[in-house]
Amino acid sequence: MRPIRTVFQKEVRDNFRDRRTLLSALLMGPLFGPILFAFVINMSLKQSLGEADEPLDVPVIGQEHAPNLMQYLKSHNINIAEAPADRAAALEAVKNGEHDLVIVIPEAFGEELAGAIPATIVVISDLANTQAERESRRAMRALRSYNQEIAAMRLFARGVSPVILRPLNIDVVDVSTPSGRSALLLGMLSYFFLFAALTGGMNLAIDATAGERERGSLEPLLCLPVTRDHLIFGKIFAACLFMALSLSLSLISFHVVLKFLPLEKLGMTPNFGLLVVAKGFLLLLPFTLLGASLMTLVASFTKSFKEAQTWVSIVLLAPTLPILIASILMVRPSTELMFIPSLSQHLLLVGLIKNEPINMLHVLVSVSGTLLAGGILTLVCARLYRREGLLG
Amino acid sequence: MISVKGLHKYFGEVKAVDGISFDAQDGRITGLLGPNGAGKSTTLRVLYTVLKPDSGSATIDGVDVVGQDLDARRRIGTLPHAAGLYPHLTARENIAYYAALYGMPPERAETRVEQLITELDLVDFADRRTKGFSQGQRTKVALARALVHEPQNVILDEPSNGLDVMATRSLRDSIRQLKAAGKCILFSSHVMQEVGHLCDEIVIIAEGKVAIHDSADGIRRQTGCDDLEDAFVKAITSIDTGS
Numbered sequence: 001m002r003p004i005r006t007v008f009q010k011e012v013r014d015n016f017r018d019r020r021t022l023l024s025a026l027l028m029g030p031l032f033g034p035i036l037f038a039f040v041i042n043m044s045l046k047q048s049l050g051e052a053d054e055p056l057d058v059p060v061i062g063q064e065h066a067p068n069l070m071q072y073l074k075s076h077n078i079n080i081a082e083a084p085a086d087r088a089a090a091l092e093a094v095k096n097g098e099h100d101l102v103i104v105i106p107e108a109f110g111e112e113l114a115g116a117i118p119a120t121i122v123v124i125s126d127l128a129n130t131q132a133e134r135e136s137r138r139a140m141r142a143l144r145s146y147n148q149e150i151a152a153m154r155l156f157a158r159g160v161s162p163v164i165l166r167p168l169n170i171d172v173v174d175v176s177t178p179s180g181r182s183a184l185l186l187g188m189l190s191y192f193f194l195f196a197a198l199t200g201g202m203n204l205a206i207d208a209t210a211g212e213r214e215r216g217s218l219e220p221l222l223c224l225p226v227t228r229d230h231l232i233f234g235k236i237f238a239a240c241l242f243m244a245l246s247l248s249l250s251l252i253s254f255h256v257v258l259k260f261l262p263l264e265k266l267g268m269t270p271n272f273g274l275l276v277v278a279k280g281f282l283l284l285l286p287f288t289l290l291g292a293s294l295m296t297l298v299a300s301f302t303k304s305f306k307e308a309q310t311w312v313s314i315v316l317l318a319p320t321l322p323i324l325i326a327s328i329l330m331v332r333p334s335t336e337l338m339f340i341p342s343l344s345q346h347l348l349l350v351g352l353i354k355n356e357p358i359n360m361l362h363v364l365v366s367v368s369g370t371l372l373a374g375g376i377l378t379l380v381c382a383r384l385y386r387r388e389g390l391l392g
Numbered sequence: 393m394i395s396v397k398g399l400h401k402y403f404g405e406v407k408a409v410d411g412i413s414f415d416a417q418d419g420r421i422t423g424l425l426g427p428n429g430a431g432k433s434t435t436l437r438v439l440y441t442v443l444k445p446d447s448g449s450a451t452i453d454g455v456d457v458v459g460q461d462l463d464a465r466r467r468i469g470t471l472p473h474a475a476g477l478y479p480h481l482t483a484r485e486n487i488a489y490y491a492a493l494y495g496m497p498p499e500r501a502e503t504r505v506e507q508l509i510t511e512l513d514l515v516d517f518a519d520r521r522t523k524g525f526s527q528g529q530r531t532k533v534a535l536a537r538a539l540v541h542e543p544q545n546v547i548l549d550e551p552s553n554g555l556d557v558m559a560t561r562s563l564r565d566s567i568r569q570l571k572a573a574g575k576c577i578l579f580s581s582h583v584m585q586e587v588g589h590l591c592d593e594i595v596i597i598a599e600g601k602v603a604i605h606d607s608a609d610g611i612r613r614q615t616g617c618d619d620l621e622d623a624f625v626k627a628i629t630s631i632d633t634g635s
Contacts, residue, residue, distance in 0.1 A: 017480035216476030
C-alpha cells in the first residue's frame with residue numbers, strides 16, 4: 001500500500017505545480033459552467049421580462065379604416081408605426097426582415113364591421129423567425145381580445161349574455177413549486193458539475209500513460225520494485241482528488257453565482273444553499289473514480305499527449321448522453337435508473353434542487369453502482385498497464 | 393553479478409535477440425557494443441524486466457528476472473535510454489521520489505540523497521526544478537536516481553548519448569567509482585572509443601547474437617586488428633556473412 005501513497009503524494013505535488021492542470025482543474029472547469037449559466041439565464045430573463053414591458057411597434061397599412069381598433073391596440077401597449085406603402089411592399093419588408101410583422105386593414109373593414117360581416121384583417125409575419133413569432137403572437141393576442149370584446153357587445157345589444165360563449169371554464173392549477181420550476185433549468189447543472197469534475201482530472205489521467213511515455217519517465221518508473229498495479233492506482237487516486245477539488249469548486253461557484261441572478265423574476269427560487277452544495281458533492285463524488293479510470297483507459301491507447309487530449313475530450317461529453325436521453329424521455333427517478341452512472345447523479349441532484357425528500361435506496365444504488373463501475377474500469381486500466389507494449 | 397543464458401526475444405517476425413549469453417562480473421565494467429538495432433537495448437530491457445524473454449533466462453545475483461522480477465529489480469539500478477525527469481519537481485525531489493518507491497525509510501533516504509548530490513556534483517542545481525536542465529544535468533540526476541538504493545548491479549543504456557565532453561568525462565568517472573566500489577556495471581554503447589576506454593570486458597552484438605566476448609586486447613588479438621574500430625567492423629561482418 002505504501003507505494004500507492006508515495007505515487008499519490010508525488011502526483012498531487014507535481015500537479016499542484018503544473019499550471020496547465022491548475023488552470024483546467026481550478027479555473028476552467030469550475031468557472032465555465034456558472035458563467036455560461038449566468039449568461040443563458042440573463043438572456044432569457046431579458047427576453048421574457050422585456051416582452052411584457054416594452055411597447056411593441058407594429059406597422060399598419062390602412063390605419064384610417066379602423067380608428068377604434070388603433071385606439072384599442074394603443075391601449076394595449078402596441079404602437080402604430082409607419083407602414084410600407086402597399087401590401088406587396090409589406091410582404092417584401094417582412095420577408096427580408098425589415099419588419100417582424102405588418103398588419104393590413106382593407107378598405108372594406110369598417111363597412112364589413114358595421115354590417116356584421118366577418119371583417120378581414122391580414123397579418124403578415126414570418127413564423128419561422130422566433131423573434132417575429134413572439135411579436136406576432138402578442139399582436140394576435142390583442143386582435144383576438146378586440147374580437148371578443150366586439151362579439152360580447154353584439155350579444156349584449158341583442159339581450160344575450162356573453163357567458164353563453166363560455167360553456168367551459170378551464171381552470172389550470174399549477175402544482176409545480178417555484179423550486180420545481182427552477183429544476184427544469186437547473187437540470188442542466190448536473191452536466192456542468194460532471195464536466196468540471198472530468199476536466200479537473202484530465203491532465204493527470206493522460207499523464208499516467210501517454211504523458212509519462214512522452215516525457216521518457218515511464219521506463220525508469222517501471223524499473224522500480226513496485227508493481228504496476230500500485231503505480232496506476234496511485235495515479236488514478238490522484239486524478240480523483242483533483243476531480244473532487246474541481247467538483248467542489250464548481251458547486252461553490254454556482255452557489256455564489258445563483259445569489260446574484262434575479263431568478264425570482266422567472267418564478268424560480270433555487271434551492272442551492274450550502275447544505276445542498278455539500279449533499280450534491282457527496283452524491284457526485286463516486287463519479288470521480290469512474291471518470292478518472294475512464295479517461296486513463298482512453299488515454300492509455302494513444303501515442304502522445306496531444307492525441308490523448310483529443311480522445312479524452314470526447315470522454316468529457318460522454319456523461320451528457322444519458323442525461324440528454326433522460327431529458328428527452330422525461331423519465332422519473334426509479335431504482336433501475338440509479339444503476340446508470342451520470343444519469344443517477346443527475347436525477348439525484350435534480351431531486352435535491354427540487355427540494356424533494358432523498359430516497360436512500362436510490363442514493364445507495366447510485367453510489368455503489370457508480371463505484372462498482374469505476375472499480376472495474378480501474379482494474380481494466382491496471383491490466384492494460386501490465387502490457388509489454390505499454391512502453392510503445 | 394548479471395548472468396544471461398540463451399536469451400531469445402522476438403517482435404513478430406523480427407528476432408531482436410537471438411540466443412545471447414554472457415556474464416557480467418562484480419567489480420568489472422562490461423560493455424555491450426553493437427550497431428543500432430543489434431539487440432543491445434532489448435537485452436537490457438529484458439534484464440531490467442520491462443520485457444519478458446521468449447526463451448532463455450537471465451539472473452541478477454542469482455535472482456531470476458522473470459519469476460522474481462520485483463526482487464530482481466530491487467538489485468539493479470537502471471538508467472534506461474529514455475530517462476525522463478519530472479519537470480515540476482526539483483532534482484532532489486526527483487531522486488527522493490525514487491528513494492521512497494524503493495521503500496527506503498525517510499531518514500535513510502534523506503541522507504542517501506544528500507550523499508549522492510555531493511558525490512555526483514549536483515549541488516548547484518539540486519533544489520531547482522528540472523524543467524530546462526541541460527542533457528548533462530539531466531543524466532546526472534537520472535543516474536543519482538538509479539543509484540539511490542545502493543544497488544549491487546547497475547545497467548546503463550547508452551548513457552553518454554547527447555552529452556558534451558565534460559559531461560561524458562564526469563559520467564565516466566562515476567562509472568569508474570562504481571567499479572571501485574565492487575559493483576557490477578553493464579552498459580551499452582555504439583561508440584567505440586568510449587567502450588575501449590572504460591570497459592574491462594566487451595560483448596560485441598550484431599543481429600541479436602554475440603559476435604565476440606573478450607577484453608579490448610583480447611578482441612584485437614582474436615580479430616588480428618590493432619585498431620579497435622577495425623576489430624569491431626570485422627567482428628560484426630563475420631556475423632553478417634555467417635562465417
